[in-house]
Amino acid sequence: MAISPIWPQDTARNANGEITFHGITASELLSKFGSPLYVLDLDEVRARAKHFTQAAAHAFTNNTTHVSYAAKAFLSKEIARIVTEEGMFVDTCTMGEMRIALAAGVPGRRLVLHGNNKSDEEIALAIEEGFSKIVIDSPDEPARIAAIAEKLGKRARVMLRVTSGIHAGGHEYISTAHEDQKFGVALLPVGADTTIVDNIDDLQNVSPAATNALVRENRAEESGETKAQADRQLRYDIRYPYDLNAADVSDGDKMLAAAMELVANGPAIAVLREIAKYKNLELVGIHSHIGSNIHDATAFIKAAKRMMLLRKTFYATNAYTMPEVDLGGGYSVAYTDGEDRMDVDQELGRLADAVAKTNRLLGMPAPVISFEPGRWIVAPAGVTLYTVGTVKQVQLGDGFTNNAGEPISERQYISVDGGMSDNIRPALYGAQYTAVLANRESSEPKKLARVVGLHCESGDIVVNEVNLPADVHRGDVLAVPVTGAYGRSMASNYNMALIPAVVGVDSTGAHVMLRRQTVDDLLDLDVSE
Helix, strand or coil, X not given: CCCCCCCCCCEEECCCCCEEECCEEHHHHHHHHCCCEEEEEHHHHHHHHHHHHHHHHHHCCCCCEEEEEECCCCCCHHHHHHHHHCCXXXXXXXXXXXXXXXXXXXXXXXXXXXCCCCCHHHHHHHHHCCCCEEEECCCCHHHHHHHHHHHHCCCXXXXXXXXXXXXXXXXXXXXXXXXXXXXXXXXXXXXXXXHHCCCHXXXXXXXXXXXXXXXXXXXXXXXXXXXXXXXXXXXXXXXXXXXXXXXXXXXXXXXXXXXXXXXXXXXXXXXXXXXXXXXXXXXXXXXXXXXXXXXXXXXXXHHHHHHHHHXXXXXXXXXXXXXXXXCCCCXXXXXXXXXXXXXXXXXXXXXXXXXXXXXXHHCCCXXXXXXXXXXXXXXXXXXXXEEEEEEEXXXXXXXXXXXXXXXXXXXXXXXXXXCCCCCCHHHHHCCCCXXXXXXXXXXXXXXXXEEECCCXXXXXXXXXXXXXXXXXXXXXXXXXXXXXXXXXXXXCCHHHCCCCEEEEEECCEEEEEECCCCHHHHHHHCCCX
């Protein structure tokens, strides 16, 4: 039984108070593989990959679902094989990620290429290997991809990343759907009244034919039409040839037409039309990613509705039904006990209901729905083990408080043999973690502590605040859970620190997945005289 819900299921404390992973103690792992050490429970990874894939299929009973593992969270050949065995695709965004996935035996049809600045070499490899989709991120990419595809004599499957304008995510750097950032193409024109496109839930008495209205690119006032002419044109678009002489179109018809017209004048539609010009580009759909570590489906629902409206509008303007809508990733996990996390079964159910309702209202067939979880799959499967070095008691003056806002007069600083080089997230995002004494049991009272690294930075913090036994001393082992995502994948050689090994554990034992760096590795890179 896991120590608490944030730990892998097969972690426990033995009779001596030691943390164990599938029965192997933390001390045994460090003795065999070195310290610090990334430990990844592979049974946990497999179970979570299976869980998300099945949860998506069960929620979207009227849709085909695809789930891609976001390789940026953590990638190795073994992880690529595990997630694809559980039915997932692999989402890559660099040549390195592409090559590792291919080396693992993942076929191109199960791979995706993302990226805001793809190289020609990356695009060519994706086309040659038959990637399931290349996600276009800027207006100039369709022409580049088409030219490369033509040179190779092949056709590329592409999808457009759309900036929905829905903001979500715990930190500015991981909120990816607002306008002032590098990803995607905006859904709406600058300064657009977003309430026009968010009124879908309020629509009533929409004519069945209204969803087939021709949406014109120019507003009436821009084209010189009078209001009466514009109203008659809208009536003609919606009613003809059904019932041109019937009563005026409903307010619901007008609201829907206004929303579609606004989307039809946005940058995203312009790029979709550009893609459609190229015979060697197959437009498979649209993509939305709104941020990371999001706790519930509310923002996903708002973004999904806008994507369905875009899909409908492109059908109205170009008579083409895009087969797939990718709703991205960002599903949260808890890093500390009691922290919120996404219940994917419940929240995917909410999202599925909203998507189905919106498509019924728009008169559109159900698309393939895709997702891109990364953190949700691997973060809770990972634990980092450190060896304690210096322990320092620091007396504080007036005005210092703990995370709860309570005044404190002292704090214990516990230095370990790793730090921001093996987990940059606390320094980069202010991410919060916890830690436990892993090599023994202690009966001493607990004291307020901060776990810090060995680097020449005051911001080199591993755990900002945690209560640990007062007798923690040099040589003890600390375990920090929920480090499976964005630890090893964002690791660095700052201060020429060596990147730790990644060891996989499961019911069969422990083995090295990625070896520890050595000083020889550093010296081999330095080819200067």
